[in-house]
Amino acid sequence: MYKFATAIGIEIGRTGINYGVVRQDGAVLWHNRIRYSRQRNKAAVLRKLFDVLDDVLAYAAEQGINPLCIGIGSPGFVDLNTGYVRGVALHIRDWIDIPLAAIVQEKTGYPVFVDNDATLQGYAEWMFGVARNVDDVIFITLRTGIGGAIIINKKLYRGNNNTSGEFGQMTINFKGPKNKWGGRGSLESYASSKVLVEKYNKKIRQQGDPSRVVSSAIPVFERFKDGEREAMEVVEENARFVGIGLGNLVNIFSPSLIVVGGGMSQAGDPYIELIRKATLENSIPFCQEGLKVLPAQLQYDAGFIGAGHFALSMLDGKIP
Numbered sequence: 344m345y346k347f348a349t350a351i352g353i354e355i356g357r358t359g360i361n362y363g364v365v366r367q368d369g370a371v372l373w374h375n376r377i378r379y380s381r382q383r384n385k386a387a388v389l390r391k392l393f394d395v396l397d398d399v400l401a402y403a404a405e406q407g408i409n410p411l412c413i414g415i416g417s418p419g420f421v422d423l424n425t426g427y428v429r430g431v432a433l434h435i436r437d438w439i440d441i442p443l444a445a446i447v448q449e450k451t452g453y454p455v456f457v458d459n460d461a462t463l464q465g466y467a468e469w470m471f472g473v474a475r476n477v478d479d480v481i482f483i484t485l486r487t488g489i490g491g492a493i494i495i496n497k498k499l500y501r502g503n504n505n506t507s508g509e510f511g512q513m514t515i516n517f518k519g520p521k522n523k524w525g526g527r528g529s530l531e532s533y534a535s536s537k538v539l540v541e542k543y544n545k546k547i548r549q550q551g552d553p554s555r556v557v558s559s560a561i562p563v564f565e566r567f568k569d570g571e572r573e574a575m576e577v578v579e580e581n582a583r584f585v586g587i588g589l590g591n592l593v594n595i596f597s598p599s600l601i602v603v604g605g606g607m608s609q610a611g612d613p614y615i616e617l618i619r620k621a622t623l624e625n626s627i628p629f630c631q632e633g634l635k636v637l638p639a640q641l642q643y644d645a646g647f648i649g650a651g652h653f654a655l656s657m658l659d660g661k662i663p
Contacts, residue, residue: 349408350658351399351453352651354416354460355388357434357487361643362395364408365651369471371644373402384436389446396451413453414654416460416646417443418488423505423662426457431523433488456657460646462508464639465492466499466663467649468602472640479598482639483510483589484605489531493596499663511535515587534584536560536607539577546573564610578610579617586621593626593634604639612638 346368353362363374377395380387396413403410418432419439426444444455465474465482469492474480480494489511493500501507511531512524519528532538536559543563547555550573557563566574589601601622603615619636626634641648656663 348655349410350651350654351396351403351410351413352416352647352649352654353392353395353399353413354463354646354650355392355418355435356460356646357418360388360391360395361647362399363644363647363651364399364403364410365648367652367655369467369648369652371648372408373399373406374644374647375399376643383434385438385441388435388438392447393450396447400451410453412654412658413447413451413455414463414650414652414657415443415447415455415457416463416650417457418460420504420506421457421459423458423501426455428457454654454658456654458650458653459490459505459508461490462492462499462501462505463649463653464604464641464645465494465508465602465649466653467641467645468604468639469494469499470652471648472602472645473637474600474602477600479596480600480602481589481592481596481598482602482604483585483592485534485536485585485603485607486605487535487537489535489588489605494598495596510588510592513588513591515584515591530584530588534581534588536605539563539581539607542580543573543577546577560607560610564607564614568611568613578614582614582617583621585618586623587625589618589622589636590625593622593630597630599633599635601634601636602639603636604642604645608638609642 348367352365359378361376364372417428420429428441428443430439432438444457448455461484468474478497483491491508491510513530514528516528522529544556567578615638
């Protein structure tokens with residue numbers, strides 16, 4: 344595949360859809376974002392996806408760009424061979440049993456390839472971001488749900504049925520709360536952004552000041568940077584839980600780099616340093632030799648960049 348070949352990359356995210364025109368060498372020729380309405384079910388998200396396709400195809404025609412294919416990063420488990428989304432998504436109701444590649448191909452006429460969103464974020468960071476040229480990488484995405492990707496010996500590890508990287512379902516307390524899959528005490532139930540917000544608001548309500556209650560993790564991290572006691576307590580606890588999970592992964596895979604992605608990774612260096620410290624405290628010294636823990640570089644662009652490059656690779660007969 345020549346380096347100026349282009350594809351449309353799309354990431355179906357938590358609050359909206361990120362998309363763009365991506366070149367084989369990782370260059371982004373154009374990108375945009377569309378937010379969901381209040382309704383977040385399968386039908387509503389597919390309507391937004393069709394709006395995205397109309398927008399990006401109109402841009403490509405206007406600019407004389409001829410994309411070769413379309414890549415889509417979707418939440419949930421995906422059949423890599425057929426582009427069929429088996430499910431599920433925490434934030435989209437009924438996001439299950441969707442022949443997504445076939446739906447989009449029928450609308451556009453382009454070859455369409457679909458993969459898990461977190462996998463494609465990690466793939467993009469490894470190909471074009473902070474993990475470029477690193478042989479063994481763990482990528483973790485911290486957000487409402489926790490997932491990730493694994494690179495072993497310069498190859499994306501997919502596991503059985505393309506289902507690897509579900510780091511959020513790792514048990515870190517066998518007496519903890521049950522999750523949707525029947526397990527107990529998962530990392531996600533202790534360290535997601537949703538749980539961080541819930542714990543912070545509980546502390547604030549106990550203080551009797553409902554005006555300081557928050558609806559997202561962003562103001563919690565801002566108050567953490569400002570030194571607010573309640574914010575510091577919940578953020579430091581969150582980083583300890585993340586470090587326990589990552590420490591387990593270090594002991595199993597012994598990577599040379601951990602990349603922290605997702606919205607929470609943008610909280611800044613002090614938060615990443617807390618995670619790094621907790622990871623080292625919870626892993627074997629021999630397994631952590633030379634280990635670096637860094638924030639993702641591509642941030643919100645990683646998903647659609649990874650999707651575009653993934654699609655070009657699949658079109659070329661190469662499964663990333």
